[in-house]
Amino acid sequence: xxxxxxxxxxxxxxxxxxxxxxxxxxxxxxxxxxxxxxxxxxxxxxxxxxxxxxxxxxxxxxxxxxxxxxxxxxxxxxxxxxxxxxxxxxxxxxxxxxxxxxxxxxxxxxxxxxxxxxxxxxxxxxxxxxxxxxx
Amino acid sequence: xxxxxxxxxxxxxxxxxxxxxxxxxxxxxxxxxxxxxxxxxxxxxxxxxxxxxxxxxxxxxxxxxxxxxxxxxxxxxxxxxxxxxxxxxxxxxxxxxxxxxxxxxxxxxxxxxxxxxxxxxxxxxxxxxxxxxxxxxxxxxxxxxxxxxxxxxxxxxxxxxxxxxxxxxxxxxxxxxxxxxxxxxxxxxxxxxxxxxxxxxxxxxxxxxxxxxxxxxxxxxxxxxxxxxxxxxxxxxxxxxxxxxxxxxxxxxxxxxxxxxxxxxxxxxxxxxxxxxxxxxxxxxxxxxxxxxxxxxxxxxxxxxxxxxxxxxxxxxxxxxxxxxxxxxxxxxxxxxxxxxxxxxxxxxxxxxxxxxxxxxxxxxxxxxxxxxxxxxxxxxxxxxxxxxx
Numbered sequence: 425x426x427x428x429x430x431x432x433x434x435x436x437x438x439x440x441x442x443x444x445x446x447x448x449x450x451x452x453x454x455x456x457x458x459x460x461x462x463x464x465x466x467x468x469x470x471x472x473x474x475x476x477x478x479x480x481x482x483x484x485x486x487x488x489x490x491x492x493x494x495x496x497x498x499x500x501x502x503x504x505x506x507x508x509x510x511x512x513x514x515x516x517x518x519x520x521x522x523x524x525x526x527x528x529x530x531x532x533x534x535x536x537x538x539x540x541x542x543x544x545x546x547x548x549x550x551x552x553x554x555x556x557x558x559x
Numbered sequence: 560x561x562x563x564x565x566x567x568x569x570x571x572x573x574x575x576x577x578x579x580x581x582x583x584x585x586x587x588x589x590x591x592x593x594x595x596x597x598x599x600x601x602x603x604x605x606x607x608x609x610x611x612x613x614x615x616x617x618x619x620x621x622x623x624x625x626x627x628x629x630x631x632x633x634x635x636x637x638x639x640x641x642x643x644x645x646x647x648x649x650x651x652x653x654x655x656x657x658x659x660x661x662x663x664x665x666x667x668x669x670x671x672x673x674x675x676x677x678x679x680x681x682x683x684x685x686x687x688x689x690x691x692x693x694x695x696x697x698x699x700x701x702x703x704x705x706x707x708x709x710x711x712x713x714x715x716x717x718x719x720x721x722x723x724x725x726x727x728x729x730x731x732x733x734x735x736x737x738x739x740x741x742x743x744x745x746x747x748x749x750x751x752x753x754x755x756x757x758x759x760x761x762x763x764x765x766x767x768x769x770x771x772x773x774x775x776x777x778x779x780x781x782x783x784x785x786x787x788x789x790x791x792x793x794x795x796x797x798x799x800x801x802x803x804x805x806x807x808x809x810x811x812x813x814x815x816x817x818x819x820x821x822x823x824x825x826x827x828x829x830x831x832x833x834x835x836x837x838x839x840x841x842x843x844x845x846x847x848x849x850x851x852x853x854x855x856x857x858x859x860x861x862x863x864x865x866x867x868x869x870x871x872x873x874x875x876x877x878x879x880x881x882x883x884x885x886x887x888x889x890x891x892x893x894x895x896x897x898x899x900x901x902x903x904x905x906x907x908x909x910x911x912x913x914x915x916x917x918x919x920x921x922x923x924x925x926x927x928x929x930x931x932x933x934x935x936x937x938x939x940x941x942x943x944x945x946x947x948x949x
Contacts, residue, residue: 440694441684450694471809472695478808498716498813500708501761502700504680511705512712513811520809523937525699536716553698 435507439550446473448487450551458490458542458554460518471520492542493517493559501531514540514556528557561828566652566663567786568794568946570599570779571904573885577743577892579773580673584616585626587668587775592627595777600789601662606779608633608660610651612643614669614895623666633660639803639940640932641842643667644778644900646942648928649799651780661782668775669895678771678896679703680759692806696937703896704768704845705760706936711847712762713813717862722762724865725846726753729766729889731873732843736886738915743770744890753846767846769887774894776904792911798829798945805938814862816848817941818855818929825943826857831925833857836945838909838920839880840902840928843887844935849873852929853880856943875918884909884918899930903944910948924948 442450452459461473465482476483499512510526512534526534527545540556547553572594579587588611596602609631615623619636623629633654639646644667651663671678682700684693714720730750736742748766756766786793804817826832833856841856843849850864858880859867872878885891885905888898906926908914914923926946933939 435700438698440698441689442694443689443691445691446694469809471806472692474691497811498709498713500705500712500763502680502702502705503758503760504704505700509700511699511701512709513813521806521811522809523696523699523701536713547698550698555699 435509437545437547437553439547440553445475449473453544453554454551456544458492459487460490460516460520461485462488469518469520471522488518490542491517494540494556496526496534496536496538496540497521498536499526499534510534525555526557527555560656562649562652562656562799563797563828564795565656565783566780566796567783568648568778568796568903568907569781569786569789569791570595570601571907572598572777573892573901573904574668574775574894575741576774577741577772578672579670584668584670585623587670588615588623588666589627591668591775591777592664592666595664595779599779599781599791601779603628605662606664607631608651608654608663610635610647610663610665612636612667612897613638614667614897629664631660639801639942641844641897642899642930642932642940642942643897645903645928645930645944646801646940648778648780648796648903648944649801649942652796652799655780655782661785663780665778665780665900666775667895667897667900669897670773671771671896672773679768701934701937703934704763706934707845707847708760708763709936710813710851714847714851715762717814718865720850720865722754722764723750724869725767725850726750727869727871728843728846728849728873729753731871732883732887732889734874735884735918736890738917739886739891742886742891743772763845763847769844769889769893769898771896772892772894774892776894776900778900778903793949794907794910795947795949796944797831797947798825799943800824800828801940801942803938803940813936816851816855816931816935817939818852818931818943821941821943822856822929825945829945831945835925836927837923838884838906838926839882840906840926841882842898842902842929842931843883843889844898844931848931848935849882851935852931856927856929875920881918881920884914897932899932899942902928902930906946910946
């Protein structure tokens with residue numbers, strides 16, 4: 425059987441285990457928005473989101489909406505799975521790198537540093553997950 | 560305070576099993592402990608410090624302390640994954656130097672093969688209260704292999720590292736494993752065989768991955784006055800360091816590991832440099848793990864690891880830096896999916912002159928053992944020890 429890397433079959437995605445601290449992130453995801461947490465004291469954005477800044481420990485952090493664009497920092501196509509998938513880090517335009525999946529493309533053509541854009545994929549009973557596809 | 564010269568490794572034992580269907584987890588720990596104490600020439604009643612990590616059954620050290628009948632005045636169950644036991648050697652030396660114990664026992668054991676665990680290819684949630692990172696990672700399907708593969712992919716992009724260069728690491732390990740009767744994989748493999756083995760998660764092939772084995776091991780670390788009374792060759796701890804490398808709030812950098820910091824600190828404490836090292840035990844969950852750690856520990860420039868490991872440079876008797884002469888995790892043994900303890904064991908064998916004659920490094924007076932635990936591509940614990948034959 426040829427290896428299937430076109431991403432045409434859908435993977436069943438588990439829902440995220442949501443904590444109160446980041447409920448807003450998932451509420452926004454349900455509306456098709458990706459939020460990034462930013463510190464107003466030191467000006468740095470971070471990921472995954474926390475209420476206390478991991479760079480300066482200030483609690484003056486707030487949500488900003490991501491433009492939904494970025495570049496692919498690194499990735500790997502997981503072949504040993506019922507449906508092969510690409511997992512990697514995307515460098516967001518806002519700065520932080522986030523773990524995600526690259527979807528809706530030929531997984532054999534991915535390259536580090538290629539431009540990508542935001543899409544959402546439904547989970548099994550939870551809010552959708554922010555993912556990326558070649559821009 | 561430095562731990563330099565404050566503690567000695569007096570006893571070691573590697574459990575010979577690689578499939579422990581009929582041996583319990585606690586039994587594996589205890590058999591390993593018994594073996595290491597007998598190797599040292601010590602008895603259970605001498606043990607006053609006990610160290611274990613998350614592979615031990617029960618809450619921290621308590622179940623194993625009870626099972627084995629230890630009466631410890633110092634315990635430590637710091638868990639940094641597979642690097643824990645390298646870290647424990649350093650912590651044991653600290654405790655000994657502070658007078659908190661004199662004979663420290665470290666044990667490791669596990670049965671992932673007997674339990675049919677899908678070790679490297681299935682995403683795992685730890686259960687219980689989710690970690691803060693879990694909702695932002697687990698649904699995307701991170702596995703052991705695909706996150707190490709992310710490091711390899713970026714290394715190839717930034718430095719031009721090739722699959723053939725990574726393959727040389729497995730080739731070197733296989734050359735050593737052929738002389739180890741207990742090794743799970745004893746066949747010598749070629750670069751071609753590695754790069755033509757099935758792709759598991761790009762760019763890592765099946766033969767870029769370590770073995771999955773049951774088993775265990777133990778280490779006995781003692782105070783200088785205890786070591787002086789024992790008959791075994793003396794292996795002195797010169798330096799030790801630990802670090803936790805993370806995603807740094809989103810400033811992810813997959814091109815280096817925590818070894819960058821633990822290597823520098825351990826070498827400084829030991830008062831030696833990478834060029835002085837005669838033998839290196841380097842954590843080898845995957846070929847890329849070895850390559851990055853060699854760079855980070857200072858054995859070659861960052862980005863030049865591919866050239867450094869090529870053409871047999873890690874093979875005993877051929878190359879400049881003999882590594883993992885027991886066959887390592889890539890071929891010999893990776894008990895409990897945690898390879899740090901076995902790294903210390905082979906370093907001690909080399910320093911004692913008790914490695915297999917075909918792989919024994921001549922005049923081996925200085926060795927390093929380094930561990931990486933957790934996930935190189937997510938967050939990991941690094942630990943380094945530098946050991947000297949006295």
